[in-house]
Amino acid sequence: MDIAQLGQYVVNGMMLGIIYAMVAVGFTLFFGVLDVIKFSHGDVLMLGAFTGYAVYLGLGALGIEASWLQLALVVIASVLAMAGVGALIARFVVLPLRGAPAFNTLLITLMTGMVLRECVRLFFPAGSNPKPFPRLLPDTQWAFDGFALRLDSVLLFAAGCAAIAGVHLLINHTRLGLAIRAVAQDSETARVMGIGFESIVLLTFALGSGLAALAGVMNGLYYNEINFGMGLLLAVIGFSAAIVGGLGSIYGAILGGFLFAALQTLGAVALPFGSAYKDVFAFAVVILIIAIKPTGLIAERSSERV
Amino acid sequence: MSAKIIDFASAATAASDGLVIEGIHTTYDRVDVLTGVSLRVLPGQITCILGANGAGKSTLIRSILGLTPAYRGRIRFNGEDITRLPTHRIVSRGIACIPEGRKVFAKLSVEENLRAGAYLEPSAREIAHRLEHVYAVFPRLAERAGQLAGTMSGGEQAMVSIGRGMMAAPQLLIIDEPSLGLSPLYVKENFAVIERLHSFGSTVLLVEQNVHQTLAIAHRGYVLAQGHVVAEGSARELADNPRVKEAYFG
Numbered sequence: 001m002d003i004a005q006l007g008q009y010v011v012n013g014m015m016l017g018i019i020y021a022m023v024a025v026g027f028t029l030f031f032g033v034l035d036v037i038k039f040s041h042g043d044v045l046m047l048g049a050f051t052g053y054a055v056y057l058g059l060g061a062l063g064i065e066a067s068w069l070q071l072a073l074v075v076i077a078s079v080l081a082m083a084g085v086g087a088l089i090a091r092f093v094v095l096p097l098r099g100a101p102a103f104n105t106l107l108i109t110l111m112t113g114m115v116l117r118e119c120v121r122l123f124f125p126a127g128s129n130p131k132p133f134p135r136l137l138p139d140t141q142w143a144f145d146g147f148a149l150r151l152d153s154v155l156l157f158a159a160g161c162a163a164i165a166g167v168h169l170l171i172n173h174t175r176l177g178l179a180i181r182a183v184a185q186d187s188e189t190a191r192v193m194g195i196g197f198e199s200i201v202l203l204t205f206a207l208g209s210g211l212a213a214l215a216g217v218m219n220g221l222y223y224n225e226i227n228f229g230m231g232l233l234l235a236v237i238g239f240s241a242a243i244v245g246g247l248g249s250i251y252g253a254i255l256g257g258f259l260f261a262a263l264q265t266l267g268a269v270a271l272p273f274g275s276a277y278k279d280v281f282a283f284a285v286v287i288l289i290i291a292i293k294p295t296g297l298i299a300e301r302s303s304e305r306v
Numbered sequence: 307m308s309a310k311i312i313d314f315a316s317a318a319t320a321a322s323d324g325l326v327i328e329g330i331h332t333t334y335d336r337v338d339v340l341t342g343v344s345l346r347v348l349p350g351q352i353t354c355i356l357g358a359n360g361a362g363k364s365t366l367i368r369s370i371l372g373l374t375p376a377y378r379g380r381i382r383f384n385g386e387d388i389t390r391l392p393t394h395r396i397v398s399r400g401i402a403c404i405p406e407g408r409k410v411f412a413k414l415s416v417e418e419n420l421r422a423g424a425y426l427e428p429s430a431r432e433i434a435h436r437l438e439h440v441y442a443v444f445p446r447l448a449e450r451a452g453q454l455a456g457t458m459s460g461g462e463q464a465m466v467s468i469g470r471g472m473m474a475a476p477q478l479l480i481i482d483e484p485s486l487g488l489s490p491l492y493v494k495e496n497f498a499v500i501e502r503l504h505s506f507g508s509t510v511l512l513v514e515q516n517v518h519q520t521l522a523i524a525h526r527g528y529v530l531a532q533g534h535v536v537a538e539g540s541a542r543e544l545a546d547n548p549r550v551k552e553a554y555f556g
Contacts (some may be wrong), residue, residue, distance in 0.1 A: 131400060145327055148365050151420060175425070178414070178422055179422075179425065181411070181413070181414060181418075182411055182414065184410045185412065185413055186409060188373060189399075189409040190401075190422070191373070191392075191393040192397060192405060192409075193422045193423060193425045193470070193474075194398055195394060195422075195425050195426045196392070196394045197393075197394070208484075252493070
């Protein structure tokens with residue numbers, strides 16, 4: 001393999017990594033505050049991408065052509081809409097099942113995801129076909145020795161990093177973040193501090209789902225194609241990434257996301273018929289890691305109970 | 307003009323009502339734990355609740371805080387019915403709790419724990435002021451401001467928990483079994499701290515098993531047994547009341 005091809009693999013792996021990490025951070029946030037696995041997460045991502053696409057079509061119909069304006073509106077509308085969808089799912093699907101076995105929450109969110117997926121397939125015009133996602137980023141590229149670095153990849157990667165850093169800052173350095181962490185550790189004592197449990201849960205689900213919407217739009221911008229089933233594999237991968245990194249830890253989710261992307265890339269590069277088996281390879285390694293370290297690579301720091 | 311004066315006067319009586327509990331019944335885990343408990347916590351006083359394990363003390367606290375709402379009866383605070391308000395709304399009325407077992411947020415730093423206590427205070431300046439005050443009372447916490455609360459000793463965690471209650475600057479401070487699991491030295495210190503908190507202007511509702519030390523600092527008290535009040539009166543009266551002994555040993 002030459003250096004140009006390797007560079008391409010690395011850039012692609014980094015892009016996948018940041019998208020997986022964004023999905024995994026959502027899983028970790030939801031698990032943190034409510035100890036639930038929300039399996040509709042990937043379909044919320046998909047719905048976010050379709051919302052962005054619909055906004056793009058709408059702007060086209062209105063005659064708004066400036067691509068930076070289109071981009072800004074696509075991102076804002078998609079993130080806000082999915083933040084709302086995430087809060088609604090939390091309010092009407094997840095919270096009512098509080099007190100029921102966690103398995104029920106897992107199942108009902110799986111079903112919710114299926115409903116979202118089928119709604120897009122049935123009600124979005126020609127929803128069962130892949131859609132061409134517009135290229136809204138500048139198509140500048142730099143050539144190094146046969147390897148072309150595209151500006152849009154750099155911008156997308158930077159945007160993903162900024163989004164995760166933003167979530168991290170919010171969690172660790174704001175009053176809202178303090179409330180989220182307090183609820184995550186001991187929701188009853190948090191209530192006694194005057195923290196409104198339900199509103200914090202809704203805000204956390206809104207935050208994670210908004211992040212998923214951004215990941216969905218980024219995915220569309222990178223591959224220039226979206227389809228109604230795109231959330232399924234992304235959810236499974238994001239979930240695996242969160243588990244392997246250590247569910248409940250944001251650093252773990254980021255690590256898990258990049259680890260999974262690295263494994264996929266490695267599988268594609270090193271195995272014969274690589275790209276066909278890269279997912280098999282990546283999942284096999286993840287299963288192995290979980291078997292060896294069931295609490296994940298970055299386990300939650302356990303509390304010393306006296 | 308005169309209407310204003312009357313309003314002001316009635317607001318003043320309402321505000322001096324303190325906490326009034328009227329015949330509450332509460333179930334916990336489907337068992338009736340409280341059956342018709344009535345009591346009053348007068349503003350400015352230390353009121354204590356005594357009783358053996360399983361008498362319903364903790365459930366009473368949970369009912370006041372709305373964690374396990376009473377299904378019958380009424381709880382009023384400064385004239386307002388708070389029986390079925392959600393916990394964070396009850397707390398916003400000026401009630402704070404230093405919970406049994408300290409319940410510090412183990413993975414938050416000491417300072418974050420304290421800030422969580424002042425969650426409802428919007429003014430950053432006021433929060434800084436209260437932090438300073440807590441650190442003045444517990445210099446040890448100032449030294450360890452950045453340490454995770456879960457890594458501290460039991461006595462230090464008790465300071466965090468008390469400091470967190472102080473951060474709310476509540477009208478009514480509920481203190482649930484503060485000396486449970488502490489060494490005798492810390493227990494003594496704890497009672498001194500409670501008197502000090504009271505001197506800062508909080509009304510205190512103290513739940514304790516430690517009869518003598520509790521009655522030494524309390525103004526009034528109630529004795530709970532099997533989910534209802536079996537004795538009440540001033541601390542002095544209770545100290546001489548044989549039912550107090552019965553409630554523990556009978």
